[in-house]
Amino acid sequence: MEGKFKTKKQLLGELAGLRQRIAELERSQIRFRENEEHLSLALQRLHSRNENSPLAVVEFDPEFRVVYWSGQAQRIFGWSAEEMLGKRIDEMKWVYEDDAEGVAKLAEDMLNGRYCSNVHTNRNYRKDGSVITCEWYNSVLLNPRGKLVSVLSSGLDITERKRAEIALRESEERFRAFMDNSPTIAWAKDEQGRHIYLNRTCEQRFGVRLEDWQGKTDFDVWPPETAGIFRRNDLAVLSADQTLDMIEETIRSDGTRSFWWNFKFPFRDASGRRYVGGIGVDVTERKRLEAELSKLAAVVRHTSELVGLATPDGQIIYLNDAGAKMLGVEPGEIEQTSILQVVPEHLQIKVRNEVLPDLKEKGYWDGELQYRNFKTGELTDIYAMTFVISDPATGVPLYLANTSRDITDRKRAEEALRKTRDELEFLVQERTAQFRRQAELLDLAHDAIILIDADGRIILWNKGAEETYGFTREEAAREPVHELLRTKFDIPLKDIENRVMIDGRWEGELVHVCKDGSEVTVHSRWALRQDEVSGATEIMEVNRDITMRKEAEEALRMMSEYNRSLIEASVDPLVTINPEGRISDVNIATERITEHPREKLIGTDFSGYFTDPEKAEAGYQLVFKEGVVKDYELEIRHSDGHVTPVLYNASVYKDQAGRVIGVFAAARDISERKRAEAALRESEEIARARLMEIETYYNMTPIGLCILDKELRYVKVNKRLAEINSLPVQAHLGRTIREVAPAVADTTEEMARHIMATGESFSNIECTIESAERSGIDRTFNTTWFPFKDAYGQVTSIGVMVEEISEQRRLEERLRQVQKMEAIGTLAGGIAHDFNNILAAIIGFAEMVEDDLAPESPSFSRVQRVLRAAARGRDLVRQILAFSRKTGLTRKPLSFASIAEETVQLLRASLPSTIQINLSIKATKDIILGSPAELQQILMNLATNASFAMREKGGILGINIANVDFEPDSPVLDEDIEPGRYIRLVITDTGTGMAPEVKKRVFEPFFTTKEVGEGTGMGLAVVYGIVKGLRGAITVESKPGTGSAFSVFLPVARADEKPEDSEVQTAPRGSEHILFVDDEELLMEWGQAALERLGYSVTALTDSLRALKLFSADPTRFDLVITDQTMPRLTGVSLARKLLAIRNDIPIILCTGHSDSVSPRKTKAAGIREYLMKPVEKQELAEAIRRALNTTGDQA
CATH class of the missing domain: 3.30.450.20 (PAS domain)
Structure with missing residues (x-):
């Protein structure tokens, strides 16, 4: 029993355990219900979000059947949840056919765990059959074992966004095509001026590609001056932040110039970065046309016809004097007036509907119009020709041009002719009406x-x-x-x-x-x-x-009214007179000329309105007798007493029976003709006077004139041609050209025979002959030959015009020489600054070494040689700058013989022993005004060239110095030589000599016969410039194989100008505090060391902005400032101005290697006390410091 039954204690224990488990189950159930409620609430919130989301939410199970279809999915695609739930994705017919394979592949990857992208785009059908583009966001739900549970897809309709992207891409492509095919150039640069875009037209016009300019600035692709202008204009556009238009000039590397009307505008990209864009139109031709128009302005202004210009929209911008007179305005009053205001209102519709459309379509219009006189209101009949002037390059219309001729007199003649025709037509119509009435009776x-x-x-x-x-x-x-x-x-x-x-x-x-x-x-x-x-x-x-x-009847009525209107519109007085001599009818013109109304005129005696009534009566009777009277002259007396002369033409008119029932008379005002006859008589008098003026001009003109007969004998010669030929006028007559001017006889006779045979003219025929007055001087003439012909076109004689252009040719030659010198100057200025900085460091540090050496040291003389060589380099730079007029040299009295002896010593050491130097000095007066560098340059260059000619076989180099006097009548060596005493330097060699064509160009810059690397062609050009600068002359005599001889003539100085004595001076010292600024590190070190050796306290800097900041912190710390000119960010002059603004009494010394932007005068004006050219020697710098410190700002 014990094994089968439990004890009470055991049962109680189990019961307690059971109660505990029941309690745990109850607690678990409560937690489960709570979790279920939380889950339900979360699902409700998720469902609410899905239903209100702008995304279409669709959930698929592992077999890709729809298990959830949101409301937004229904709104986007049109299918309800009931229609879609449970369907496989391949059964839905929802994915666009071309995208179905990609979606199936995506589903397969999800099932096999290969899914790597959570976003994809595909096209889907809507229920109504339309196609949309969606962007899908996918997420997969896996169980703890990693198996797929469901797929959640959220889709966004991006159809409109896709369309916008395509439209944007197409718009960009159209814009690029538009810009590339535009006839205008277009470009874009960033804020730093770098090119980012060029259209095709821009590439073609400038012969470049965008790749060549991409990322480069204008300074990389244009000459500096052009690039600087472009950059300033770009910055102005960015600063103004608005579109600006401007005319800009481009100069290409081949020298081609063109003008552009550019519109530049600022713009930004999406990130806010600023750019400059621009479009441009080539207006080179317009510029040329404007220049041509200015030349024609005088002709247009004085023409007798109206000439005007208007803008393409019809605003008048120019009217010549004849046009202003026709319109009754001053020339400037009519500007900016519409052309429509010039014509009367009834013709403005014609201008709009005929003239302007023809101009737009055909480019021209011609025809008859009327212009309104703004002052009197009267209308003038004109014949106008209007045409469009367009830019040849772009075809853009620039102006409307108009010429108009007054045709009032022609219109009057046409009106008279029309009146006669209408009278005949009236008679024909009247007879026709009679026949028609008879026909009606018969019918x-x-x-x-x-x-x-x-x-x-x-x-x-x-x-x-x-x-x-x-x-x-x-x-x-x-x-x-x-x-x-x-x-x-x-x-x-x-x-x-x-x-x-x-x-x-x-x-x-x-x-x-x-x-x-x-x-x-x-x-x-x-x-x-x-x-x-x-x-x-x-x-x-x-x-x-x-x-x-x-x-x-209606036609007759209209014809009667028409005839009456024609009669009334006639500008001539018309009158009908009955057989008793009384007026029966008149037109408006008769009322106007007699100044009486029609009612008063009708019934009055016709002859009573003339100054000679009897003559008027006789003319009236003559009409009855002859039937017609033509051009019968009478004078009408007006009510105010003044008289108008008229010509009457009259004829009788008859009734149907042929009886004369009156006279029809027409008067023509001949006041203008009378005035024209008087003007003709006056013009004949003027013509006679003008003939006398022409005769006077013929003899007084500075151009030689003559007439030759068929045998080329002079038949008429003016005074100027007689002066040219150095013969009296009478000595020419009857003689041939060969007898008078044999030097040009061959050429002129051949030309004259051609003129006689063909009747053609010759112009701009140049000839050069030796002057008869001054030996060695050529004279150049420009001649024009033209025929005189008879009425049958046969040449009867020849006219000749001879104009001396010798001075013009000499000036042109000088201009070419000046232009060459300017080119050399540009090159010299570019290297002077850097070379002088190098020399400054050499001289400065060499002087320090010289100070540190004892005079007996072997190195002492070597350092002096370095200093002398550096000084020669300095003088050479200054000489080049002086030669190119970039700067001047200080000239003083010097002994030319001493300079020559010193130079010959240098030559002996440098020339090969095969060349013998013979120096001969015979000049008694050898003092000239010059600089040692200039004189030594003349000797060295000529001697070096002579030795080069003897480099192969050796020879003798002769240097001869003597005096020579030039009198006013001496043979002319050079036009610039003035009478007086000169030093003559002759340098001869026994070398190869020169051919004539080489001799002619020997003084041209860059001309050389030497091989590459043996010479630059500048030596003799420099000598030529120095000699001319010293008011002298240089000549050359040479023949191939006989050597060469260069002769230099320099004016001797006045007696009171003597050479200066040089003495060694000690550099002054000091103890002040000096701020030394130079951007070259080497020169900064030299400046500090040199100034400290002179006893000064020195603060040396290489940054000018840092120097400004240091000075601003304590202006009283420094006693003097020495600054370089050419420095980055802040130049020496700019630094000086800022320092003086802080402390206006600070002494400042400016040093520069070379700068075109500063000069002693400009620096003085800026408040700078001393101006020194680099390289600066210690003595020069020390003296300048003491002058600056000892001089007040006002004295400076």
Whole structure:
């Protein structure tokens, strides 16, 4: 029993355990319910988020069946959850066919655990069949064993975004295509000026590719001056932050220049970075046209026809004097006025509808218009030619040009001709009307006769009715007459019928419509009658077709009005006179010229309005006698007493019977003709006076003139040609060219024979002959030869114009030389600064070594040699700058012989022993104004060239110095040589000599016959420049194989100009504190050491901005500032200005190797006390310091 039954204690223990487990189960159940509630709440929140999310949420089970389809999915795709739940993804027909394979591959990767991307894009169908693009975000849910439980996909409709991206890409491609095919250039740069874009037109116009310019600035691809202008304009656009337009010039490497109208604008990218963009139009041709227009301005201004210019939109910008006079304005008043305001209002529509469209389509228009006088309001008839001036490169219209000619007189003549024609036409029309009326009378038998019964129905319809209306008798029978003919009554039909019943008849006009629809107007006569048999009441209508008569009457009325309007529009007075001599009618022009109204003139005596009534009466009678009078001259007396001369043309006019019933007279105002006759007489007097003026001009003109006969004998010669030929005028006449000027006879005779044979002219024919007055001087002439012809075109004689252009050619030669010198100057200025800095360091440190050595030291003389060589380099740089006019040299009295002896010593040491030097000094006066460097340069260059000519075989180098005097009548060596005493230096060699063509160009810069590396072609050009600068002359004599001789002539100094004595001076010292600034590390070190040796306290810096900061911190710390000019970020002058702004009494010394932007005058104006050119010697620097410290700012 013990094994089968448990004890009470055991049972109680198990019961307690059971209770504990029940309690745990109850607690677990409570936690499960709580977790279930939390899960339900979380699922509700998730469902709410999914339903309100902008994303379509779809959940798939491991077999990719839909287990959840959100509300947004239903809204996007159109299918409800009921339609989609349980369907496999391949059953849904939801994925676009081209994307289905990719989606299936993605599902397979998810099942096999290879899924690596949680975002993909594909196209999906909507329920309505449309296709959209979606971006899907996928997440997979795995169980703890890593097996796929479900896939949650969230999709966003990006169809519109895709379309926008495609549209943006297409827009960018269209914009790039537009810019590349635009005729304008286009470019873009970043804020630092680096190129980032060029359109194809820009690449083509400048011959580059974007890859060539990408990342480069304008300074990398354009000349510095052009690049600087471009950069300043770019910065101005960025600063203004708006579009600016400007004219810019480009200069390409080949020298080609062009002008561009550029529009530059700022823009930013998405990150806010700033850029400069631009488009440009080539306006080179427009610039050229503007220049050409300026040349033609004077001609246009004085022409007798109106000449004007307007903008393409019709705003007047120019009007010449003739145009201003025609329009009654001053030339400047009309500018900015529309061309429409020039013509009267009734012609403005013609300008809009005809003139402007023709200009736009064809580029020109010509025709007749009227212009309005702004002052008087009068209209002027003109013939205008208007055309468009366009930019040849782009075709863009630039101006509208107009020339207009006054055709008032021509219009008057045309009006008179038209009046005569109209009179004849009137007579023809009148006769035609008479014939038409006679024809209507004969057609009476063809009247339409109609008989109608009491009901208005037709019972009789004659042949005339058939012909009139087109209806046959059968068609008209028993038809209501007024319905058949659709009669139009001026009064009611009932009133007409009543009148017939009362009076038995009616007569009037009616309008009927014929069978063919045409209308006829008839004169209708109605008569009441009774049928003799039946006694029935009938009405007889007799209708006569008067349609043509009505039309003729209307035409006659219009013709009468037209003729009257023509008569009234005539500018000539027209008058009709009855047989009694009294006025029966006048036009407006008669009222105007007599100053009496028409009512007063009619009925008055015709002859009473003339100064000679008897002559007027006789002319009137002559018309009756002859039938016509032409050009009968009379004078009309006006009411105010003044008189108008007129020419009368008159003829009789008759009635139909041929009886004369009056006179028709027309007067023509001949005041203008009278004035023209007087003007003709006056012009003849002027012509005679002008002939005398021409004769005076012929003899006084500075151009030689003559006329030659067929044998080339002089028949007329003016004074100037006589002076050119150095013969009196009379000595020419009857003699041939060969007898007078044999030097040009061959050329001129051949040319004259050609002119006689062909009748052609020759112009700009140059010839050069030796001057008869001054030996050795050539004179150059420009000649023009032209024929004189008779009425049959045969050449009878030849005219010749001779103009001396010797001075012009000499000036052109000098200009070419100056341009070459400027080119050398540009090169010299570029190297001077850097070379002087190098020399400054050499001289500075060499002087320190010299100070540290004892005079007896072997190195002492070597250092002095270094200093002398450096000094020569310094003088050479200064000489090059002086030669190119970049700077000047200080000239002082010097002994030329001493310089020559010193130079010969240098030559002996440098020339090979095969060359013997012979120095001969015979000059008694050898003091000249110059610099040692200049004189030594002359000797060294000439001697070196001479030795080079003897380098192979050796020879003798001769140097001869003597005095020579030039008198006013001495043979001319050079135009610049003035009379006086000169030093003559002659350097000869026994070398190879020169050919004539080499000799001619020997002084040209860069011309050399030496091999590459043996010479630059600058030596003799430098000598030439020095000699000219010393007011001297240089000549050369040489022939191949005989050697060369160069002669230099330099003016001797005045007696009171003597050489200066040089004495050794001790450099002054001091103890002040000096701020020394130079961006060259080597020169900064030298400056500090040199100044400290002179006793000064020195602070030396290489950074000008740091120097400014140091000075600003304590301005009183320094007693003097020495600064270099050319430094980065802040130049010496700029630094000086800032220092003086802080402390205006600080002494400043400016040093420079070379700078075109500063000069002693400019530095003084800036407040700088001393200006030194590098290299600076210790003595020079020490003295400048003491001058600066001992001079106040006002004294400086």
